[in-house]
């Protein structure tokens with residue numbers, strides 16, 4: 001998140017860019033009361049639950065709980081890193097990002113992008129020219145249409161050593177920049193360069209704003225490797241990009257789900273057939289960065305890798321990586337020897353959808369099937385092994401219904417007593433609980449509809465909105481009473497701030513962003529805009545409830561202690577203790593006991 005040296009720039013940008021105007025560029029907003037409302041760009045809906053506050057310079061969706069300020073809006077909309085959003089908004093606001101180091105990096109990146117864009121145009125022009133006929137024929141044979149070659153900016157690199165270099169230098173690019181873009185390499189024994197891609201179909205890797213950040217090349221001759229990517233440059237990292245994302249992201253967001261395939265061709269063919277939400281992992285094993293990139297757009301990923309052993313093994317790995325990014329995972333296995341590219345040819349779009357629907361397995365089911373198939377014999381040892389492998393997954397499920405479902409499935413497929421599997425899963429669950437801080441597993445309040453806020457949210461909003469209310473509550477019951485850990489964290493941060501109400505609120509959004517609590521915070525901030533005539537009564541009732549709970553808790557503890565003393569039969573201790581109990585009702589202690 002924001003470093004301190006960015007802070008001034010951030011404030012400056014915020015003062016110049018109005019969130020209502022920024023969001024109006026892509027979402028139609030209409031004014032209702034204090035706020036603006038529109039159809040949420042982050043989930044599918046028919047009636048507007050996406051609200052924007054001009055006063056607070058924040059947005060919040062009551063449907064999908066996305067929320068934040070201008071920066072987080074842009075980050076989420078375009079799948080950007082904070083720094084990228086900062087650059088874009090700075091340019092928009094006319095704010096100089098004045099750190100020289102950054103300036104130089106930004107200029108360098110811009111130059112590399114310019115070189116890449118020019119190279120992509122060059123490769124594409126070659127493909128569609130006389131000299132690209134063989135490549136064109138190859139693509140047509142693979143079922144790629146002219147329009148698709150156009151929209152994916154596919155190209156061809158001739159079987160020559162310096163074609164691209166000559167072209168780019170003639171265009172006026174410095175040899176250093178072309179080198180920095182990874183498009184040419186220095187030859188080993190001479191002070192000369194040669195083109196990286198030769199006799200290859202070129203797949204430009206395109207960013208959200210249509211800039212080309214790198215290239216993939218598929219050999220059209222015998223030369224190896226069959227697939228070659230731009231090496232890591234200042235701009236491009238294979239680990240951090242997904243092929244096809246630029247054209248897929250709108251649909252991925254709409255559907256709240258992506259399809260993940262292995263190859264460029266798979267991705268292009270599926271998108272061409274009208275299945276738009278497809279990305280490919282750039283010919284590498286799926287990385288954590290790629291999974292997090294997907295998570296910015298959707299909550300679910302369907303993995304469709306090749307049907308062969310290698311593809312299935314990669315699927316297992318991809319599941320772990322995707323789950324690590326808190327994505328829901330489904331797996332579709334293709335028959336051995338088939339890849340999605342061939343399957344779409346065979347089935348067509350509708351058939352392919354149907355296939356996905358009929359052959360989609362949850363990650364757990366996929367693993368179970370694979371473990372069973374991989375076991376030489378389903379003997380006792382194998383069964384124990386499989387249960388051990390799967391019980392962490394099952395015990396992690398938050399829905400009791402799902403837990404029950406998979407426990408039964410496991411028992412049925414392994415032909416083991418349900419009870420035994422249930423006990424094993426329960427053991428795994430208890431271990432997990434034991435190793436976790438109890439406070440972190442309280443229920444997160446989840447009220448979807450506007451106006452349907454929970455009492456804790458109302459109390460938090462009242463405390464943030466009104467300093468007198470804050471002091472009153474703090475004096476009587478402290479600030480550590482919220483069951484929700486996010487609320488506890490927010491109010492603790494607020495308590496440390498200096499200055500008046502307005503200044504504190506400005507700091508709060510930055511703190512919330514830095515702590516990853518922005519959607520929780522913005523939801524509360526929206527509530528602060530609402531006039532609540534009952535607030536005084538609600539706060540008083542709440543305080544009394546907390547006090548009562550605390551007292552009950554004290555008495556319970558006291559009686560438990562008394563019982564222990566009683567059981568040991570030490571009369572003196574019991575008597576002393578009873579005397580002490582008298583004073584108990586005066587004691588007020590803090591602690592998350594609500």
Ligand SMILES: [Zn+2]
Pocket residue numbers: 040041042043050061062063064065066
């Ligand atoms: Zn939404």
